[in-house]
Amino acid sequence: MNDIKKGIQYAFQTSNNMTLAMSGSGHTAMECAVFNIVEPGESVLVAINGIWGERVAEIAERMGMKLIIKIMPAHCFLEIHPYLLRPVLFFLTHGESSAGLVHPMDGVGDICHKYNCLLLVDSVASLGAAPILMDQQNIDILYTGSQKALNAPPGTAPVSFSERACHKMFNRKTKPVSYLLDMTHLSNYWGNDGKPERIYHHTGPVSGFFALRESLAIIAEMGLENSWSHHTEIAEYLWKGLEDLGLKLFIKDKDLRLPSVTTIAIPEGYDWKELLAYIMKHHRIEFTGGLGPSVGMVLRIGLMGYNCNKANAAMVLAALEDALKQCRKSKA
Amino acid sequence: MNDIKKGIQYAFQTSNNMTLAMSGSGHTAMECAVFNIVEPGESVLVAINGIWGERVAEIAERMGMKLIIKIMPAHCFLEIHPYLLRPVLFFLTHGESSAGLVHPMDGVGDICHKYNCLLLVDSVASLGAAPILMDQQNIDILYTGSQKALNAPPGTAPVSFSERACHKMFNRKTKPVSYLLDMTHLSNYWGNDGKPERIYHHTGPVSGFFALRESLAIIAEMGLENSWSHHTEIAEYLWKGLEDLGLKLFIKDKDLRLPSVTTIAIPEGYDWKELLAYIMKHHRIEFTGGLGPSVGMVLRIGLMGYNCNKANAAMVLAALEDALKQCRKSKA
Numbered sequence: 074m075n076d077i078k079k080g081i082q083y084a085f086q087t088s089n090n091m092t093l094a095m096s097g098s099g100h101t102a103m104e105c106a107v108f109n110i111v112e113p114g115e116s117v118l119v120a121i122n123g124i125w126g127e128r129v130a131e132i133a134e135r136m137g138m139k140l141i142i143k144i145m146p147a148h149c150f151l152e153i154h155p156y157l158l159r160p161v162l163f164f165l166t167h168g169e170s171s172a173g174l175v176h177p178m179d180g181v182g183d184i185c186h187k188y189n190c191l192l193l194v195d196s197v198a199s200l201g202a203a204p205i206l207m208d209q210q211n212i213d214i215l216y217t218g219s220q221k222a223l224n225a226p227p228g229t230a231p232v233s234f235s236e237r238a239c240h241k242m243f244n245r246k247t248k249p250v251s252y253l254l255d256m257t258h259l260s261n262y263w264g265n266d267g268k269p270e271r272i273y274h275h276t277g278p279v280s281g282f283f284a285l286r287e288s289l290a291i292i293a294e295m296g297l298e299n300s301w302s303h304h305t306e307i308a309e310y311l312w313k314g315l316e317d318l319g320l321k322l323f324i325k326d327k328d329l330r331l332p333s334v335t336t337i338a339i340p341e342g343y344d345w346k347e348l349l350a351y352i353m354k355h356h357r358i359e360f361t362g363g364l365g366p367s368v369g370m371v372l373r374i375g376l377m378g379y380n381c382n383k384a385n386a387a388m389v390l391a392a393l394e395d396a397l398k399q400c401r402k403s404k405a
Numbered sequence: 406m407n408d409i410k411k412g413i414q415y416a417f418q419t420s421n422n423m424t425l426a427m428s429g430s431g432h433t434a435m436e437c438a439v440f441n442i443v444e445p446g447e448s449v450l451v452a453i454n455g456i457w458g459e460r461v462a463e464i465a466e467r468m469g470m471k472l473i474i475k476i477m478p479a480h481c482f483l484e485i486h487p488y489l490l491r492p493v494l495f496f497l498t499h500g501e502s503s504a505g506l507v508h509p510m511d512g513v514g515d516i517c518h519k520y521n522c523l524l525l526v527d528s529v530a531s532l533g534a535a536p537i538l539m540d541q542q543n544i545d546i547l548y549t550g551s552q553k554a555l556n557a558p559p560g561t562a563p564v565s566f567s568e569r570a571c572h573k574m575f576n577r578k579t580k581p582v583s584y585l586l587d588m589t590h591l592s593n594y595w596g597n598d599g600k601p602e603r604i605y606h607h608t609g610p611v612s613g614f615f616a617l618r619e620s621l622a623i624i625a626e627m628g629l630e631n632s633w634s635h636h637t638e639i640a641e642y643l644w645k646g647l648e649d650l651g652l653k654l655f656i657k658d659k660d661l662r663l664p665s666v667t668t669i670a671i672p673e674g675y676d677w678k679e680l681l682a683y684i685m686k687h688h689r690i691e692f693t694g695g696l697g698p699s700v701g702m703v704l705r706i707g708l709m710g711y712n713c714n715k716a717n718a719a720m721v722l723a724a725l726e727d728a729l730k731q732c733r734k735s736k737a
Contacts, residue, residue: 096560097429097585100607104585128584135582220608228428228560228610250582252464253429253436273696275432276552278560278610364605 074263077282080289081231084200084223084297085215087207091234091256093263094285095216096277099197102216102230104132105254106193109242110162110214113137118160118190123171124365125195129164136250161241162191168199171364173324173336173373175203182211191238197221200231201292202304202333202377213238219281222300222333224378225288228281301332307381308332311374314390318397323371333377336367340397345372348396355399356392406595409614412621413563416532416555416629417547419539423566423588425595426617427548428609431529434548434562436464437586438525441574442494442546445469450492450522454508455501456697457527468582493573494523500531503696505656505668505705507535514543523570529553532563533624534636534665534709545570551613554632554665556710557620560613633664639713640664643706646722650729655703665709668699672729677704680728687731688724 074093081092095102107129111117116139119130133140139158163185168175178194185192191213196205201222207215213235220227234242234256242256249255258274260266292300308330312322315337323336339345349360349372363371374389376382406425413424427434439461443449448471451462465472471490495517500507510526517524523545528537533554539547545567552559566574566588574588581587590606592598624632640662644654647669655668671677681692681704695703706721708714 097433098608098610100585101429104583132584135580135584218608226610226612227608228613248467250467251436252460252467253432276430276550276559278430278558278613280558281560281610281613 074282077231077286077289078263078265080286080293081233083293084217084231084289085207085233086205086209086297087215087233087235089207089233089235091236091239091260091265093232093259093265094219094282095230095232095254095259096228096275096281097230098227099195099216099218099230100128101254102218102232103129103195104251105232105256105259106214106216106234107132107136107162107164108249108251108254109256110191110193110238111136111138112245112247114139115162116141116158116160118163120163120165120176122166122174122176123169123367125166125169125171125197126164127365129193159188160190162193164193164195166195167205168196168203168331168333170198170331170334170373170375171367173322173331173334173371174329175199175331177329178205178210178212182213185213186211186237191235191241197230198334198377199331201297201300202381203331204297204301207233207235219285219288222304222377222381223285223288223292225284226281228278229285231285231289304332304377304381307376307383307386308335310383311335311376311386311389314386315393318390318394320393323367333375333381335374335376336363336371337374339370339372343397343400345369347400348372348393351396351400352392355395356388358389358392360389360393406614409563409618409621410595410597412618412625413565415625416549416563416621417539417565418537418541418629419547419565419567421539421565421567423571423592423597425564425591425597426551426614427562427564427586427591428560428607428613429562430559431527431548431550431562432460433586434550434564435461435527436583437564437588437591438546438548438566439464439468439494439496440581440583440586441588442523442525442570443468443470444577444579447471447494448473448490448492450495452495452497452508454498454506455503455699457498457501457503457529458496459697461496461525491520492522494525496525496527498527499537500528500535500663500665502530502663502666502705502707503699505654505663505666505703506661507531507663509661510537510542510544514545517545518543518569523567523573529562530666530709531663533629533632534713535663536629536633539565539567551617551620554636554710554713555617555620555624557616558613560610561617563617563621636664636709636713639708639715639718640667642715643667643708643718643721646718647725650722650726652725655699665707665713667706667708668695668703669706671702671704675729675732677701679732680704680725683728683732684724687727688720690721690724692721692725 197218200217216232219225219229529550532549548564551557551561
């Protein structure tokens with residue numbers, strides 16, 4: 074567990090003591106952050122740039138929080154106005170896998186702190202694929218999943234809390250609604266609370282923790298910068314290939330594209346479900362459609378971690394080229 | 406997932422359609438049941454016969470439920486009086502691992518249903534080791550963990566809901582506070598809601614599910630009755646050996662002893678921590694002390710699933726015999 078903590082500190086680029094892995098998926102870390110940081114009646118600001126913001130808005134509403142939703146177009150930078158209901162937490166997705174968007178992070182933390190608001194960031198789809206620097210970018214709570222660019226099996230989720238976030242969550246008036254996700258217990262379980270003894274709280278997914286430890290060791294050996302540039306290189310090869318096929322990428326600005334998940338605008342004259350079914354049947358590759366708000370708008374290609382290499386990108390391009398020919402023919 | 410569902414139906418002896426595995430530990434299933442069944446302001450009755458009842462009481466209090474706690478001595482059978490605050494849910498632990506107790510189940514469901522109350526049972530430590538028959542015993546919600554007598558790695562938790570329980574949880578006025586544990590989504594994820602399409606909700610612990618599937622297949626091949634009688638046989642061998650060493654078992658009535666976890670009253674003149682440390686150091690066996698309310702009262706020995714065999718029981722007895730000699734000496 075101590076090795077995992079160190080590995081996450083490196084992957085997140087943070088020196089936060091309150092760094093651990095959740096026993097669950099990225100969604101567990103998402104609920105854990107909201108449940109522990111915010112008390113009922115407080116306000117939360119959620120940036121909705123795809124499905125993950127929708128989720129956090131739903132969680133906050135279920136908890137009886139006052140919710141301010143800000144719909145954010147993909148290319149829009151953040152502006153927090155001094156709202157009448159001052160939010161205690163701002164949620165932003167770094168790697169929006171439903172949109173294929175990587176959201177710029179610089180300056181966001183500073184604006185949040187100016188208004189005494191904590192910054193919660195989802196990096197499930199982006200960590201290891203696109204740069205994110207927790208301490209330097211003043212992110213208060215950051216989480217990711219084990220099963221994306223980190224390559225471990227699903228079921229564990231790295232998360233880290235800044236001192237500012239700890240101060241808020243350990244000085245609340247009410248207990249978090251979930252005992253399972255209560256950071257008072259989890260911080261003791263992970264030996265982060267300074268007490269000599271760790272006390273049983275729940276049975277963690279032990280095999281999953283061993284796998285996560287190894288995956289964090291691999292990314293540390295490779296180096297974050299190398300992992301980022303590798304993902305960018307393969308993504309750029311894929312994007313060029315897609316454009317050569319006459320396809321349009323959903324995110325126009327290259328700097329805002331998520332290297333690990335590429336979204337293609339559905340080409341005119343095609344049924345997207347037919348394209349996916351054709352590729353699955355004839356090439357045995359699983360493309361997906363959109364997710365949440367992007368359903369019916371995009372096709373999505375995931376190339377991350379172990380799966381991210383030129384051979385796979387070329388195979389995907391060949392399959393798509395064939396599908397574009399065959400599925401058009403079948404319409405004629 | 407369909408195989409897992411069938412395997413759980415066999416292990417639980419139920420034909421409930423709403424049968425699935427949680428993406429988490431037994432505690433996740435516990436919170437899921439309470440979060441989905443009970444609405445804020447409703448009453449819950451909790452039998453506290455060890456640590457698990459304490460947990461459920463804590464969860465219910467955090468959710469703003471009215472709580473009625475009934476402290477139950479180990480040998481006491483259930484009596485529900487027509488309380489002023491009629492509980493909608495009664496929680497009882499079948500295999501109380503902190504006490505080493507297996508609680509009788511016959512008749513409990515009938516009394517609950519007479520008062521229009523649902524019966525929630527924790528069988529984490531007992532399933533596969535001691536008989537429990539969900540349908541026959543009128544249990545409305547039953548859960549267990551993957552890592553006890555089922556032998557799979559920790560991180561998944563079988564759970565099943567009766568039609569009565571489904572009626573209550575799918576006709577509630579408010580949404581459950583947790584999106585992660587919302588059974589509306591989970592029942593769709595597991596294909597139990599009758600809809601043709603399963604919709605993404607979270608990323609399940611896929612490797613854990615494969616392991617659980619195999620462990621359920623193994624217990625089905627062995628047969629539940631054989632698994633129960635095997636655990637009983639080894640437990641009786643252990644109990645006799647312990648009594649031959651002059652030790653007293655914490656649960657006096659043999660019929661109320663949990664075969665998978667044996668509790669020994671701490672012998673007079675010994676420091677229990679010293680005993681555990683000695684056995685760990687000299688025999689490399691991890692005994693544990695009590696858990697929650699039984700800390701300082703008992704030593705605990707777990708023999709379950711793969712680990713449950715005569716050779717292990719004999720090894721444990723030899724280690725304990727040595728420790729009893731040596732640790733007394735060191736006191737002299």
